[in-house]
Amino acid sequence: MLYRVSVYTPAEAVEETGFTLDTLRYYEKIGLLEPVERNAAGQRRFSEEDVSWLGMIRCLRDTGMPIAEMLRFAELVRAGQHTIPDRIRLLEEHDRRVQGQIANLTERQSYIHHKISYYRSVL
Amino acid sequence: MLYRVSVYTPAEAVEETGFTLDTLRYYEKIGLLEPVERNAAGQRRFSEEDVSWLGMIRCLRDTGMPIAEMLRFAELVRAGQHTIPDRIRLLEEHDRRVQGQIANLTERQSYIHHKISYYRSVL
DNA sequence: CTCGGACCTGGAGTGCGCTCCATGTCAAGC
DNA sequence: GCTTGACATGGAGCGCACTCCAGGTCCGAG
Numbered sequence: 001m002l003y004r005v006s007v008y009t010p011a012e013a014v015e016e017t018g019f020t021l022d023t024l025r026y027y028e029k030i031g032l033l034e035p036v037e038r039n040a041a042g043q044r045r046f047s048e049e050d051v052s053w054l055g056m057i058r059c060l061r062d063t064g065m066p067i068a069e070m071l072r073f074a075e076l077v078r079a080g081q082h083t084i085p086d087r088i089r090l091l092e093e094h095d096r097r098v099q100g101q102i103a104n105l106t107e108r109q110s111y112i113h114h115k116i117s118y119y120r121s122v123l
Numbered sequence: 124m125l126y127r128v129s130v131y132t133p134a135e136a137v138e139e140t141g142f143t144l145d146t147l148r149y150y151e152k153i154g155l156l157e158p159v160e161r162n163a164a165g166q167r168r169f170s171e172e173d174v175s176w177l178g179m180i181r182c183l184r185d186t187g188m189p190i191a192e193m194l195r196f197a198e199l200v201r202a203g204q205h206t207i208p209d210r211i212r213l214l215e216e217h218d219r220r221v222q223g224q225i226a227n228l229t230e231r232q233s234y235i236h237h238k239i240s241y242y243r244s245v246l
Numbered sequence: 247c248t249c250g251g252a253c254c255t256g257g258a259g260t261g262c263g264c265t266c267c268a269t270g271t272c273a274a275g276c
Numbered sequence: 277g278c279t280t281g282a283c284a285t286g287g288a289g290c291g292c293a294c295t296c297c298a299g300g301t302c303c304g305a306g
Contacts, residue, residue: 010253021253022295041302043253056238063231067293081245088242091235098232102225108186109221112214115179119211122204133283144283145265164272166283190263 006048007037013046017054024054032057032067032074053077063098129171130160136169140177147177155180155190155197176200186221 010021017024024044027033033053036044046054060070073090076083133144140147147167150156156176159167183193196213199206 020295023293025255026294041253042255043302059231059234061293063228063235084242084246088239091239091242095232095235095239098228098235102228102232105186105221105225105228108182109218109225111182112186112218112221116211116214116218119207119214123207143265146263148284149264164283165285166272184263 006051008046008051010044010046013044013051013054016051017058019054019058027054027057030067030071032070034078060094063094064101065094069094129174131169131174133167133169136167136174136177139174140181142177142181150177150180153190153194155193157201183217186217187224188217192217 008016010024013019013024014021019027024033024046028036028044033050036046036050039045057070060073069090073087076087076090131139133147136142136147137144142150147156147169151159151167156173159169159173162168180193183196192213196210199210199213
């Protein structure tokens with residue numbers, strides 16, 4: 001294995017992305033991932049591009065974007081450069097939601113802090 | 124309706140807590156809410172205490188606490204004053220998770236910001 | 247040559263947290 | 277007095293995002 005381009009076996013892709021293999025197959029099945037290259041035996045070989053796209057997916061997923069919207073984003077990406085303004089709009093809107101989540105969480109956290117303080121004061 | 128203690132009809136409890144009536148019934152059914160008082164006709168009349176407990180539930184739910192853990196918390200509350208140290212521990216641990224969520228969200232958000240910047244730079 | 251293990255597929259199953267439904271009772275305003 | 281609408285119950289169903297399974301292929305190490 002002297003020269004090796006950046007190609008990942010399923011196990012390596014799992015390692016790299018943190019998704020389970022089942023999830024990767026699921027994402028490919030629903031079209032969140034474009035059909036992944038295969039070796040002669042039909043086994044998947046994930047490209048560097050696949051892995052970096054999965055990084056984006058992880059980010060969106062972990063910030064609560066539903067799959068349906070990730071699919072819309074994937075379609076924009078596939079449709080080509082002219083959809084960049086749309087992609088920006090989509091990400092900006094998502095960003096606002098993330099901002100809202102953070103604000104909400106922060107507010108709730110202060111409620112929790114107050115409750116803890118109250119409990120401490122009762123001891 | 125001259126003198127009225129703080130008692131809420133189902134519709135008022137919905138208004139006050141933001142939960143749907145189905146959800147309130149569900150919470151009562153699974154024991155997250157203690158059996159709610161009823162009027163002569165068997166209709167629920169939520170007390171001020173119910174509503175404030177639901178405020179706590181909303182806070183925990185909106186910060187991602189699973190129902191099973193809210194149930195544990197509810198049991199501690201019912202068990203009496205001597206469980207206050209346990210309640211504090213539970214809330215503190217949850218607080219750490221919330222902190223983690225905020226940190227994670229903030230980090231992901233910067234990824235999104237970078238992506239947006241990149242897209243803008245390509246235009 | 248054999249064995250183990252990584253991988254394949256299609257499809258069924260899971261867990262969470264509700265949400266909806268059919269059917270029935272009750273109450274309050276006109 | 278009657279209608280309308282809020283509320284009751286038990287239980288089925290749903291949407292999401294996986295997750296698991298049976299049964300099969302293929303390859304490399306020993």
